[in-house]
Amino acid sequence: MSELTELLTIPALDRALQPALQQALDGKAKPPGALGRIEDLAMALGLIQRRARPVVKRPALLVFAGDHGLTRSGVAAFPSGVTVAMVDTLLAGKASANAFAAVVGAEVRVVDAGVAADLSDRTGLAQAKIAWGTADASVEPAMTPAQAGAALLAGARVAEGAIANGVDLIALGEMGIGNSASAALLMHRLAPAPLDDCVGQGAGHSPEGMARKRAVLTRAAARSDATAPFEVLTQFGGYEIAMMAGALLSAAKAGVPVLVDGFIGTAAALLAVRLAPNARDYCLFAHASAEAGHKLMLEALDARPLLQLDMRLGEGTGALLAVPLVKAACALLSEVAELSDVLEAAG
Known part of the structure; x- marks a missing residue:
């Protein structure tokens, strides 16, 4: 500890x-x-x-990937196997984040935070897996306190290593089916905000899918009354969200600015700031996501994003598009x- x-x-x-x-x-x-x-x-x-x-000469996007037990209860429009497929797409350099990173001159580093599959054979993938996905937060805590602490520290070590190698601007990205559900629960308790105002489309839902997502998250929220930041993380968080928060905290300690992406990235920033309030001043908020709830979450952080592009993809794509503005300011x-x-x- x-x-x-x-x-x-x-x-x-x-x-x-x-x-x-x-x-x-x-x-x-x-x-x-x-x-x-x-x-x-x-x-x-x-x-x-x-x-x-x-000076900003070596920006890097850190993409943390993890799966969520909540997907077993139907909060996502896609199966968790899509997380693995998208990790492979990122490693192949073919994701939207890769394309944008090439345009703005940023490195991309992909981290296995808690994907529910064995990815130990993937070349170029940073191995930091805490577990094969979180538990289903609608029926039990998403992770143990030990796992939550380990995830925060693992994210910090990833950022620390990048900074030691000369990275001077960190953009945070994520990949994980079901992580908008986890982010909504974190926002609900840490903003705080009514749960209905926190739940959005995620990767896309039919009206029936949205009704199911809201019902599952209502059940999850009723299971625990946690409000303390670390406990909220253990009850409702994801490994990739915890690692993004840890990376942000590590960068702040080193005096390195952090570009925060959309809804899920901002949930990680909200967690980091609630754990360590001084971290707020090291955050640069890249864009206003089209995901429901992001505006309220930004308000909770007294943040005004640099861009308004109606995006809600994740992966750090919005953060990357703000890199040229950071370089211009320098x-x-x-x-x-x-x-x-x-x-x-x-x-």
């Missing part, structure tokens, strides 16, 4: 550099504030990296001329 306690000890953002950063932004060859939220992003990056000229502080130099040249 000492290792987990250390992970949750996130330093508060040091804002001593803020006046100098603001002066630098205002002194660029543009009217003050003319670049709007890109200036806000540049400020955030400077504070997170603790430097006057933030370039604003490092590449744009000073207004004083322009005026002097003008005579």
Whole structure:
């Protein structure tokens, strides 16, 4: 537990550099504030990296994959076997996330957090499996406290390794049939928000499928009254969600910004922030998902996403599309001329 306690000890953002950063932004060859939220992003990056000229040269997408026992009760439109198929697609470089990563110059690392299959023979797959999927949270806790702690620490180690190898921006992605159901339960307790406002289409449902999903999640929520963040994770979480939260916490400790993806990624961020409130200031929220409940979850985190693209795929696709904005914000502080130099040249 000492290792987990250390992970949750996130330093508060040091804002001593803020006046100098603001002066630098205002002194660029543009009217003050003319670049709007890109200036806000540049400020955030400077504070997170603790430097006057933030740099992002090696972004990486960490995709954590895991299965959910809730799928056995019918919360998903697809069988859990699709998780394995999509992991293989990611490893083959053929998923949407791979295509977007190539466009924005990001590495992709895929992690087996808890897929319900033996993937030990997959080349290029990081092995961090806690168990072959979680238990069915509608009838019992999704995981034990020991498994929850192990998942948080495993995610932290993945991020730590990436940062040690030079990664300076982490985008979080996931793959797991049934994980929108787990994320809805986490949101319900940690936002908190009424359960009906948290349940959405996930990977797609008929009206009958949505009714079944709501009934299963209502039964799961009634089974436990947990509200403490770690207990909520054990009761309702997923291994991939826990590892995303652990990766976020590890990056925050290292002063590395984290791009949070859509509904499930934001549930992981919500978990991380409820476990360690200072982690909030190291998060950059990439996009507003079309998944029901995401707007309320963002509000619970006082977060304003960078993009509105009506996406709800996951995999970290939305986070990847925000990478160019992060790079542009860095370039604003490092590449744009000073207004004083322009005026002097003008005579």
